[in-house]
Amino acid sequence: MxxxxxxxxxxxxxxxxxxxxxxxxxxxxxxxxxxxxxxxxxxxxxxxxxxxxxxxxxxxxxxxxxxxxxxxxxxxxxxxxxxxxxxxxxAEATDWTDYDWQLIHEEPQSPALHMALDEVLTTEVAAGRRPPTLRVWEWADPSVIIGSFQSLRNEVDREAAERYGIEVVRRISGGGAMFVEPGNTITYSLSVPEALVQGLSFQDSYAYLDEWVLGALGEMGIKAWYQPLNDIATEQGKIAGAAQKRIVGPGGGPGAVLHHVTMSYDIDADRMLEVLRIGREKLSGKGTRSARKRVDPLRRQTGLPREAVIERMIESFRGRYGLTDGKVTDDELARAEELARTKFGSPEWTARVP
CATH class of the missing domain: 3.30.390.50 (CO dehydrogenase flavoprotein, C-terminal domain)
Incomplete structure (x- = not known):
């Protein structure tokens, strides 16, 4: 072995x-x-x-x-x-290089559709119908994405969200709320076979699946590290947060892991703090001590346009493990659109923890 x-x-x-x-x-x-x-x-x-x-x-x-x-x-x-x-x-775990990785980086999509695509694509990986996939998101609308187990009213000021036209959605993974604006965040998902993280504890799997992006940031001059349980940080504070969801394979067999990360490129902190109910202690711990500024670690620390940061991340991944350009299939998109309508866009799901 x-x-x-x-x-x-x-x-x-x-x-x-x-x-x-x-x-x-x-x-x-x-x-x-x-x-x-x-x-x-x-x-x-x-x-x-x-x-x-x-x-x-x-x-x-x-x-x-x-x-x-x-x-x-x-x-x-x-x-x-x-x-x-x-x-x-x-556990006879596999390695990154054992797979033919596929990249999906498509046009901006709605927040609810992004939630649905994560579920559909990871389910397809679990079933063996899709190769392991790196999906880079583009946002059509501003949004707050709350964790699967968070209380909607405790995390979000709904009146402020409506005032700014911000859609609130709930994802299938745990963790905390994310505030995203088109063009001002970098979000990606990894949908990987469970075999890739075999033998790792839940905590170790976060560090393992984040290792490549730490390397990519290092190539751009950013000294970043994994900060348990699910953050990526630099000396100036948190720059990204990760979340995971395990999906069981057909017949209860080996499944797949969804690992998604949102990185702050250039966020309007004032607006974020109007919409999110974040306590002072939690805010300070995330390196955001004053609301009167922008949360812009990637823009400031790299000096690069957002598109260039994304391209360098993709090329770093490609250089390490190989990466073929792909797309969401027509069948996957149809299923995701249905899920976005019936689940992720529904008030029942969004408020399932009131």
Whole structure:
């Protein structure tokens, strides 16, 4: 069995192993990390040898920590990362490069249709009828998108939203409210087979699926990092938030994961604070201490037009994993339009948590 895991902010850990009589055998840890002293690697392999195959990642990490020589130095490597790599090997997880990725980047669409497309496309990936997909959104209208479990009245000032012509929709994933304006945010979705995140905890899957965009931002001169549970941040505060939804495959089999991210390019903070009911403490934690400014980290930190930022992100993904231009099929669009009408555009769904 073979497993790979890139430690967030670190290096690649590769594990090869066998399972015999319910325990790990012939464990070999490798990678492009730095480790001192040399004999520490033998200690790591020995600690994992004969570990029960059902040991979780934390238990595997504890076995490693218990045998490391005194004054061991790990750079780009953690015992937790080793544990995750082992679990991914045992789960027979796939890698990004195992797939033929498809890009969808089409004309602006309504907020309700975007919600529906996420559900339809991820369902298609779960059924094996669509390849893993990166979809970059374009917004036709300003919107507030609330999380699946948020209270509508607690999160949104409906009168202010109506005054500014802002549509309020509810998505299928959890997390917090997002305020978007056409041309002032960058939103993308990843619809991926569940096998890509096998062996990862829920939290680790966020970091894993965000790794490519951190690299893309780095190529544009932005030092960004994953901030648990679901944020991307820089020294100047939060610049993006992610959310996920698991969709079960046909017959209850392996399914797919929807991972979508909204990044702030240049937001009208005054208007956002009129429409969203955000407490002062939460606002300060997101790097937005004053309403009398624009929330513009990507515009300010890159100095690039929004379209150029998107293009560089797409090309970074393409360079890492390959990416073929595609489109929403006629059948997918028809199903999404029906869902937008009957579900995501309905008052019943939007106010399902009043």
């Amino acid at each position: 073979h497993g790979e895991y890139k430690v967030p902010g670190g290096k690649l850990v590769v594990v090869d192993l066998d399972v015999e009589d319910g325990v790990l055998r012939h464990v070999r840890v490798a990678g492009d990390f730095f480790l001192e002293p040399d004999e520490a690697l033998d200690a790591v392999n020995g600690a994992l040898e004969e570990a029960p195959a059902d040991t979780d990642a934390a238990g595997l990490a504890a076995r490693v920590d218990a045998v490391l020589p005194e004054h061991t130095v790990m750079y780009g490597l953690t015992s937790a990362g080793i544990g995750v790599a082992v679990r991914r090997a045992l």
